[in-house]
Amino acid sequence: MNLINFLQAIGIVLFAFIFQTSLTGINRKITARIQRRRGPVWYQQFLDIFKALTKTSITHGWIYDFGVIMALGGIAATLMMVPIAGFESFPGMDNIFIITYLLAVGMLGMAMSASGSGNPWAAIGVSRALTSMLAYDIPFMLVMIGLIFKFDTASLSNFAALQQTGSIVTWNIIKYPIGGFVALISLQGMLGKKPFDNFIAPAEIASGPMVEYGGKHLGMLFILHELSTFIEVGLIVNIFFGGGPTVIAFLVKYVIVYTLTNMVSQVLARFKVDQMVMFYYKVPLALAFIQGFIIVITNSGGVLWF
Amino acid sequence: MNSMNKIIDYLKETYEIKSVKSPMDMQFHFETEKKLVHSILGDLKSKGFKQLSLITAVDWIEENEFQLTYILFNWDNGIHAILNTRLDRDNPKFTTILPIFPGAEYYERDVHEFFGIEFKGNEKSFKPLFLEMWDELPPLRKDFDPQAFSDKTFPKMEYTTQFLTDVGGVNNEGS
């Protein structure tokens, strides 16, 4: 662990930020074309973030400031562990459990600072965010545990490497389609896109936890959102889509997964939080159990499907 | 029409009402004395006119009277019954109809705030509903001058450009 690793880690964070922000801008244009209008320029998200960083901001005390910094630092640290097509800054530290655990730091940091602001809308938004985290994490973790049991490893780069031995039929999305489907539904919830974006809900609870943020805090929250999107989509691409032998292949798969997620979210309405929890505990949980059952029976040698 | 005529005949027999007219199809207006209002309203309510649609007032400043108007609606046959009474303008007091129609609470607050008519028995009608910190004449009376109030409280923009008024021919060619 020397200086090169740290520089590589910082490079990955910068690259992820620039790539994801441009992709968000391009997706805003795609959303606009779905709604039959022109959209903003492709670098609009950069302009939004930098404009937010140049405004003056107010403060509600040190917990309010500290929570945002803690969330941003935690997410940046998590991002340094995600492998991109063989580039690993800290080899051996890209376990699924580490990444899933550290993703919670971001959410908890935001919850801490939002409750430090004292606004009742923020409290409602934070309670909704943590409830929906409880909803989408459980089917996701069940599918992950099934796959970890099958492949006997929990490291993301091993997952990616094991799927590149052969053609497209070795991808996990083809071999375990039920699990992949459940993971994609969980991804929709993790990214906070419709139909699962009830914790932001601009017209309902005045954008939830972000209600008192303005200026620099809001800019940092936008950066946080971009980085955590990169982590989550990168996780799914590495586990289910093969991870890519080259960086370009990884990025192409990433773009396809994120664009499909965005397009699905633009044509659906929003669920209430109790509807979301009930939904996640019915169909995706049942499918995750079926997937786990299939993995356990075929473990002794039989091949059910590919 | 049939049921409307029946109601009008019943009211004419039982109470003393004057100037009944029906300007539109399913409505009828009539006027009565102050002391009969409560009994007529209670009677109409038991005959099916269960909804109080509006309470409002008209300022007859030349005759020095306020006119209170009650509008009731019957959901069974779709008839509006409109009841008018006259009050003295210098001392406008009336009794509330809260026991008959509980929804009259906000209407009476409205009428009190904008016309100054006091309703005995409705304690909440003295609280302001729409206007905040208002200590002038009640605004919908006809001796309140809104233009003067607006000029005094909310100043306007001064125009320094002189507009030409004799170009264009509208005022000039008279024939």
Place this chain on the structure above:
Amino acid sequence: MVLNDKDMRSAWEKVENYFQGSSIWMKWYCTGCGAIELPPTLTSRFDMERLGMGPMATPRQADILLITGYLSFKTLRRVIYSYEQMQEPKYIVAFGSCTVNGGIYYDSYSVMNRLDFYLPVDLYIAGCMPRPEAILNGFKELKSMIKAGKAEGYKKYKENYEWYRKNQIHSLKEVYVKDEFHE
């Protein structure tokens, strides 16, 4: 000879003004009858997102406050609260003729006549109500004003605060909100 036309901004301020002019978030709260012209401007036919503008939910996150149409004195008290909650730099755009000189409500007891006395206005858009094309034109003008560093309403408010406050107290008697819900 106009002396104050020279561009006296530092390089950092020029960069800041470029970013502030390229992405403007409006507060999704509009006061009078002009609010009916904002949804058509925002949706597919006259797309406002091309200019980089979009709605945000709270005054803390917004840059621009739109006074669309008439402003009654009750709303003016609450708008002053919202304006002072917004973070700098912030701009106000006034729509319609009611903000210029009272419009068709010039003789009403409850509507203010000239917005300039109470809050600093950066841009007026004329009309009753201005159509979406006029609104888009006005916003383009606002963007170029911000990028050139000429939209300084918030600085005027801070420097002449006593004058604005005197006018507010003269018309409203008290800016503190007193109503049934705050008892």
